[in-house]
Amino acid sequence: MTLQTKPNIADADGFYADLIAAHDGLSEDESAAFNARLILILANQIGDRAVLDAALEAAQARR
Amino acid sequence: MLDDRYSLAFKLYPYERSADQDAAQAVRHPVIVVGGGPIGVATALDLGLQGIPVVVLDDHEGIGQGSRAICFAKRSLEIADRYGAAGPMLDKGVVWNLGKVFHEDRKVFEFNLLPESGHRFPAFINLQQPYFERFLVERLRELQADGAPIEIRGRNSVQSVEFHDDHVRLQIDTPEGPYTLEADWLIGCDGAGSPLRTMMGLDFDGRVFQDSFLIADITMKADFPTERWFWFEPSHKAGASTLLHKQPDGVWRVDFQIGWDVDRKVELKEENVRKRLDAMLGPDVEYELVWTSIYTFQCRRMKKFRHGRVLFAGDSAHQVSPFGARGANSGMQDVDNLGWKLGMVIRGEAPDALLDSYCAERRHGADENILNSTRATDFITPKSKISHIFRNAVLDLAERFEFARPLVNSGRLSVPCVYDGLPLNGPDALTGGPARTRVGSPCPDAPLGDGFLLPRLGKGFTLLTIDVEAAETIEADGVIATRVALRASDDTTGALAERYLGTAASAVYLIRPDQHVAARWESFDAAAVQDALRIACGKG
Numbered sequence: 338m339t340l341q342t343k344p345n346i347a348d349a350d351g352f353y354a355d356l357i358a359a360h361d362g363l364s365e366d367e368s369a370a371f372n373a374r375l376i377l378i379l380a381n382q383i384g385d386r387a388v389l390d391a392a393l394e395a396a397q398a399r400r
Numbered sequence: 401m402l403d404d405r406y407s408l409a410f411k412l413y414p415y416e417r418s419a420d421q422d423a424a425q426a427v428r429h430p431v432i433v434v435g436g437g438p439i440g441v442a443t444a445l446d447l448g449l450q451g452i453p454v455v456v457l458d459d460h461e462g463i464g465q466g467s468r469a470i471c472f473a474k475r476s477l478e479i480a481d482r483y484g485a486a487g488p489m490l491d492k493g494v495v496w497n498l499g500k501v502f503h504e505d506r507k508v509f510e511f512n513l514l515p516e517s518g519h520r521f522p523a524f525i526n527l528q529q530p531y532f533e534r535f536l537v538e539r540l541r542e543l544q545a546d547g548a549p550i551e552i553r554g555r556n557s558v559q560s561v562e563f564h565d566d567h568v569r570l571q572i573d574t575p576e577g578p579y580t581l582e583a584d585w586l587i588g589c590d591g592a593g594s595p596l597r598t599m600m601g602l603d604f605d606g607r608v609f610q611d612s613f614l615i616a617d618i619t620m621k622a623d624f625p626t627e628r629w630f631w632f633e634p635s636h637k638a639g640a641s642t643l644l645h646k647q648p649d650g651v652w653r654v655d656f657q658i659g660w661d662v663d664r665k666v667e668l669k670e671e672n673v674r675k676r677l678d679a680m681l682g683p684d685v686e687y688e689l690v691w692t693s694i695y696t697f698q699c700r701r702m703k704k705f706r707h708g709r710v711l712f713a714g715d716s717a718h719q720v721s722p723f724g725a726r727g728a729n730s731g732m733q734d735v736d737n738l739g740w741k742l743g744m745v746i747r748g749e750a751p752d753a754l755l756d757s758y759c760a761e762r763r764h765g766a767d768e769n770i771l772n773s774t775r776a777t778d779f780i781t782p783k784s785k786i787s788h789i790f791r792n793a794v795l796d797l798a799e800r801f802e803f804a805r806p807l808v809n810s811g812r813l814s815v816p817c818v819y820d821g822l823p824l825n826g827p828d829a830l831t832g833g834p835a836r837t838r839v840g841s842p843c844p845d846a847p848l849g850d851g852f853l854l855p856r857l858g859k860g861f862t863l864l865t866i867d868v869e870a871a872e873t874i875e876a877d878g879v880i881a882t883r884v885a886l887r888a889s890d891d892t893t894g895a896l897a898e899r900y901l902g903t904a905a906s907a908v909y910l911i912r913p914d915q916h917v918a919a920r921w922e923s924f925d926a927a928a929v930q931d932a933l934r935i936a937c938g939k940g
Contacts, residue, residue: 342801349806350775353794357778360786368786399796 340391402557402573404460409530411462412537415555421579426569429455430746432583434558434596436460438469438529439714439731440589441536444550445483445543446739452746453549455581457572459557463537466691467528467617470647471725475816475842476732477521478915482858485539486521489532493525494646499628501808503795505635509805513813518895519845520852524813526647529728561586561599561710568709585742586710589731594716600707606700607774609721610660611781614639616673617690619650622681630810632780632795638676641780643810651690654680657781664694697721699770699777705734705759713738718766723776723811726769733816734762740913744937749879754938757824765817772812779809816842819916823940826910826919826932832903833920843915846896848886853896856884858915861933866896868906870924876933881910912936 346352360368380389413436420427431447433440436458447454472489480486500510513523537552544550555575562569568586572579588596597604629644636642639656647653656676658667666672673692681687701718705711714731738758744750782788797804819825819840828839836844846853857864861881863874867888874881888897901907910918910932919932934940 342803344803344806346803346806350772350809350812353790353807353809354775354778357787357790360784363786365785395797395801399799 338385338388340388340395342395402459402555402575406460406464406466408460408462409465410534410537412534413458413552413554414461415575416553417574417576418551418553420581421574421576426580426582428567428582428584429453430583431455431585431587431742432457432568432570432581433587433589435588435590435714435716436537436552436554437589437591437714438533438536438728439735440587441533441540441552442479442483442732442735443587443589443713443739444552445485445536445540446735447743448540448543448548448550449483450739450743451549452743454551455583456550456552457556457558457570458552458554461554463530463533465530466693467530467615467647467651467653469529469532469725469728470526470645470653471729471813472525472527472532473725473729473814473816474519474521474523475814476729477525478845478854479732479736480536481520481855482736482915483536483539484542485535488535488538489525489527490521492531492535492648493527494626494648495522495525496626496628496646497523498625499630499810501795501798501810502629502631502634503792503799504633505631506799508632508795508799508808511805518847518891518893520854521845524725526645526653528647528649528651531648532728558596558599561596563708563710566709584709584746587738587742588710588712588716589714590716592715592719594712596710597702597712597716600710602707603703604700604719605703606698606719606770608698609696609777609781612658612660612662612664612667612694612696613722614656614658614667614673614676615691615693615695616654616656616677617647617651617692618654618677618687619690620652620681620685620687622685622687624652632791632810634680636679638679641810642680656680658694660696662694667694668692695722699774701763701766701770705762706755711738711742711755711758713762717762718770720766720769720773721777722773723780724769724773724814725811726773726814729814730765730769733765734758736914737762741938744879749877750937751939757822757938761819761822761824764819764822768817769814776809776811780811818842824912824918824936824938826935827928828920830902830904830907830920830922832901833907834899834902837900837909837917837920839917839919841917843909843911843917844899846891846899847893848890848896854915857911858913860913861918861936862909862911863929864900864907864909864911865924866900866907868908868923870908871926874926874929874933876930877937877939879933879937881929881933910936 641657643655645653713734918936
């Protein structure tokens, strides 16, 4: 498996709205913790180490 | 009470005394439309073309100045074409396909609308609203000359409304004093601030967005391409976001997001507008200001668009943010939906309840438009720190990875809604039929030799058959559907088959006067079509 960089989410706008709404009412620390939990859940779903490594690389800040 | 709320771009209906003002008793009209904007005039065209007498009252004498709505979608042009008004719009309008998105001055990506071929009209034209309105009024004048029973009365300001079971009574102010009219049906097309809605004490609830936008329409000597450019957080800081869009007559729309706490008078001073434009365009670009304005917006709608004998259409019934061009475009769809229903009820061909379906269907449309424009607004103007972080992460990733591009939302451009699951829908019984033409959908255009499909639909109910035998007319309780018989081979490009057959060998579509699909099957069954026809007329 390789890292999926093509659009892969049906109803992308709806997902994005739900993602942002999930943070409603959270403090900054709570938001950061929510994101951490979310990333760990998604990473476990992916499982494949090569893909996770590619994702870690892709998420590096642009220089 | 006849104050000018705005200055005019075109004085098209100067005040003239009507015989109604000298009548001993209030004259009763079948339909009165309040508001001579695009939605009011389109309503008059729809009804007038059906031969139903209609009087439009406007408190001004013509079309207000300012480009305002500039982006007219394919569906609006198709509707205007049904009224015979789309030709000049298409001639005058600017067609664009390429959009570019920038973040902090870097181009994140560009997109092409990639218009699907085989449609008479492009996905969008950019056209200043006064032109759109003028072409509608010019069409109205043509129809009047041909004897259509349409009137438009300038400087007729509705002061009060009185409700009765079978009519409404209006007190109207004019430069020559007040008079009274009665109407069997009253259509409120008097805009977001609707005085009619206020007079009736009706709700108009929703969400206020705490941001202001400064519009500057300019003409430039510089040669910019005909593209839509959108900047998130540009380094020139003239706006937290900025939009550049081309209009006819060499005019560019620049739209700066300038924050909530602004002094409108100060911001609209020419020197201050120029400061922003200079920061954006650079010091060497010469330009002239054509029009400036500051707007704020809300996303809201009335709970019900119908109140007995009064129906609301356009901004008076629902208001959206401008991102996505869903204001005037959705108003045109209201007219499209209301016109044939009101016509049938007035002619006694359908029960009064058919008008309740106007509210159900267009409220569904309004909710979809509010949802889409709210999402775009939340992306453009993030409301929390975390939402801002996500927004910028999307823009960052979108530059490198295609997956993030669909998440970038500077406005999802208006497409007509599908009336999924609503009461006028008949059976969707075409196995293998395309999703885009499912029951409730607006019919997509398709080429037919030298012409197009849509002009052949929309005069009453149509029974569209493709590669199958059927009766030439079908009648149910006095309502007639007339057959348009086609073969898939009538369109050598294959678009007709792709859009209407899918994997089916043949198709029978019952199509409403507003070109929405009422029911579809693979083969013709007279009794099934009659049942669907009754359902589509509110007799189900």
